[in-house]
Amino acid sequence: MPNNEYKRIWDKTLSLINDNNSIGRILYDTIVVNIIPISYKDNIFTVYIDTLYGKNMIEARCQNDILAALQQVEPSIAEFHITNSFDDTNVNDSNEDLSIDIESARKNANLKDQYTFYNFVKGDCNDFAFNVSKAVAKEPGNIETNPVFFYGGVGLGKTHLMQSIGNEVLERDKNKKVHYVSFDTFFSEYTDALSSKSKADFNQKYRSLNVLLIDDIQFIAKKERAQDEIFHIFEFLKNENVQIVFTSDRHPREIENLTDRLESRFANCLVDITKPDLETRIAIIKNKCSMRDVNLPDDIIYYLAENVDTNVRALENAFNKIVQFIKFSKVKINLDLAKEVLKPYIEENNKKEITVQAIIEEVAKYYNIKVEDILGSKRTATIAKPRQISMYLTRKLTSESLPSLGKKFNRDHSTVISGINKIDKLLKEDTEVLQAIYDLENVIKGN
Ligand code: ADP
Ligand code: MG
Secondary structure, eight states: OOTTHHHHHHHHHHHHHHHHTTTOHHHHHHTGGGOEEEEEETTEEEEEOSOHHHHHHHHHHTHHHHHHHHHHHOTTOOEEEEESSOOGGGOSSHHHHHHHHHHHHHHHHTOOTTOOSTTOOOOTTTHHHHHHHHHHHHSTTOGGGSSEEEEOOTTSSHHHHHHHHHHHHHHHOTTSOEEEEEHHHHHHHHHHHHHTTOHHHHHHHHHTOSEEEEEOGGGGGGGGGGHHHHHHHHHHHHHTTOEEEEEESSOGGGSTTOOHHHHHHHGGGEEEOOOOOHHHHHHHHHHHHHHHTOOOOHHHHHHHHHHOOSOHHHHHHHHHHHHHHHHHOSSOOOHHHHHHHHHHHHHHHHOOOOOHHHHHHHHHHHHTOOHHHHHSOOOOHHHHHHHHHHHHHHHHHSOOOHHHHHHHTTSOHHHHHHHHHHHHHHHHHOHHHHHHHHHHHHHHHTO
């Protein structure tokens, strides 16, 4: 039998079990998928599972079902063994297995292998974030950095850094349990567990981890009523010594309706990532060139870096466009051609920035009142509504933070939040407001 045959058998068995749903969803998703096949010798198929709990669960609940599925795939299998320790005598072809394991570990952890510290370009914008990430990867669970909370605008490398932590933890010890999940998925797993009365399985799955990476936690704002329960889950995991890493596109203070205790939990170790400066943007492009093995003339690299300055993802997209052009066109690239190819990307980048001042001016004009009225203290309805509409539109159309909007409106940021919420509500019931927002947005965006 070829060296790798036992892995093929296991893959087929897994899909068979999955298709037939023969052992139940929860057991499958939480335990069976984590099984690592290690050998098939003398008609005995042996697998490894990293927790004693997992081993006991399989033996108690589905050992025979798995054996039956294995036998459907490979009739010569007579026995199915589960081990909880990596005993060399069990291992089929040792050297190769060790390298495969890290791959399965990465797959189980839901991590991408291109997101590593090695591929991450450092600059002033992310130096602190990079160093904290390295420290977390080296010593997950250290109370100083547990939990850690990374925040910054879109496309600035939060997911990349977070997954680098996971990948590095596995590089150091592939038997560590790491799991990357978006907040939305994490939350729906939780609600599914509640409705199928399998909260214990959910808890067990997460408490057995060493490192839990929760991406885009800002969406917690939409789960206002569940925040207390979420807080308790995080507390529980922290007490179980699980290192938790969060990312968010904004500071906890700017996550609408966040409860105080979640906010103070998140504040344990707050790390921001900002936009890369020109020098870092150049380094990022050079790094991408060497990774993709392309040779870009310096003037093109400089042009790209100087003109695409919104975020790294945008820079990457523009870079990919150039690489595509070089690959598929017979014409040799030069700066003029590059400018032509990059035109749509640069235009997107240079779109006029919408300012708070411009929005307030348009709203004042629309309602035939003065800018000073909006910024002043009068509370009459003819002024209050345009003021709230201005707050709503500035929040929607600019990237200003709530505290900064508060300052610009001469108010506390909680007043801005309630103004925004008021309009949110009116949009559902008041067609006049709906029309006003529609018209104003068009004017402001210059459509
Ligand atoms: P975010 O999660 O903050 O929205 P991502 O982590 O998805 O951003 O980053 C967007 C893209 O930019 C990814 O392909 C990522 O690899 C790349 N990227 C971001 N920052 C860097 C960096 N400092 N060095 C190299 N690549 C980066
Ligand atoms: Mg992200």
